Amino acid sequence: MITLKLATSLDGRIATAQGESRWITGEAARLQVHHLRAAHDGVVIGAGTALADDPELTVRLEGYVGAQPARVVLDGRQRLSPESRLARTARDIPTYLVSPQPLHADLVAAGIRGVQAPIIEGRRPAITEVVAALASRGLRRLFVEGGGEVAASFLKAGLVDRLEWFRAPMLIGGEGRPGVGDLALGSLAMAPRLRRVDLRVLGDDLWETYERI
Numbered sequence: 001m002i003t004l005k006l007a008t009s010l011d012g013r014i015a016t017a018q019g020e021s022r023w024i025t026g027e028a029a030r031l032q033v034h035h036l037r038a039a040h041d042g043v044v045i046g047a048g049t050a051l052a053d054d055p056e057l058t059v060r061l062e063g064y065v066g067a068q069p070a071r072v073v074l075d076g077r078q079r080l081s082p083e084s085r086l087a088r089t090a091r092d093i094p095t096y097l098v099s100p101q102p103l104h105a106d107l108v109a110a111g112i113r114g115v116q117a118p119i120i121e122g123r124r125p126a127i128t129e130v131v132a133a134l135a136s137r138g139l140r141r142l143f144v145e146g147g148g149e150v151a152a153s154f155l156k157a158g159l160v161d162r163l164e165w166f167r168a169p170m171l172i173g174g175e176g177r178p179g180v181g182d183l184a185l186g187s188l189a190m191a192p193r194l195r196r197v198d199l200r201v202l203g204d205d206l207w208e209t210y211e212r213i
Contacts, residue, residue: 001141002131002159003040004151005033006179007166013176014147019052021177028202029166033145034061036164040069040143042096042134046150047075056085057145058093070094070139072115074125074150082106096134098125124149127157152181155192163194163210166202 007025008014015021023030037043038059045057050073057071071086071093078099080087086095090111097103103114115133117125134142144154154160185191194210201207 001161002144002154003036003142003162003164004144004154004160005036005146005164005166006151007033007168008179009168009170009172009176011171011173011176012179013172014179015177016172017175017177019177021053024170025166025168025205026203029168029205029207031061032166032202032207034059034064037069037143038064038066040141042070042072042139042142044072044074044142044144044150046147047073047077047079048149049145049147050075050080050084050086054085056089058089068093069143070096072096072098072134072139072142074098074130074153076100076119076125078104078107080107080112082110087112096137098130098133100125124153127153127159131159146179148178148181151179152183155180156183158192160192161212163208165208165210167206167208169204 007029009024043057058068073080075097076099080097087110094113096113096115097107098115098117100116100119103112117130117133120126144150193213195213196208196210198209
């Protein structure tokens, strides 16, 4: 079960051209993201998000005593710093780094676990093989949080079962960073199709839930 989460402007942007993204959506939307994380085995991001935001990717809910989901970073060039929040907490919360090569010694020393997967299209991991490798490690419910290239990779592979889309009432424009990267569509018939199953208002934001048709 793979859930893709998007938190965007009305025109589908996750950040300005300069990378500013905090905060596009409001507090109520961000709270729901923590509930969604808690319902999954692992949270997946790309190296770009890890480097730009230095996130923890933990469930931070008042009174929450459940297990923390594992963190997964798609990082073919192993750019994640051993001083990052993810690395510093890797011994407490399972943290995986997906790369075509064995992990650097400093990442291993930090407690990060390696997942080897081949690279396709010159630089992106083979997502289908990544998902299979994570499932073999018990991560069968994945929550994909970004960024745009990661979202596109899962969509192109036909692996997204559910889309949780939080939309803020702002417009960033074409120079902003898209929530979904290049899908290389040859025609509209090739576009991923989804069915909206829920629509909620969270403060000023909209929360739309879609399922794969």
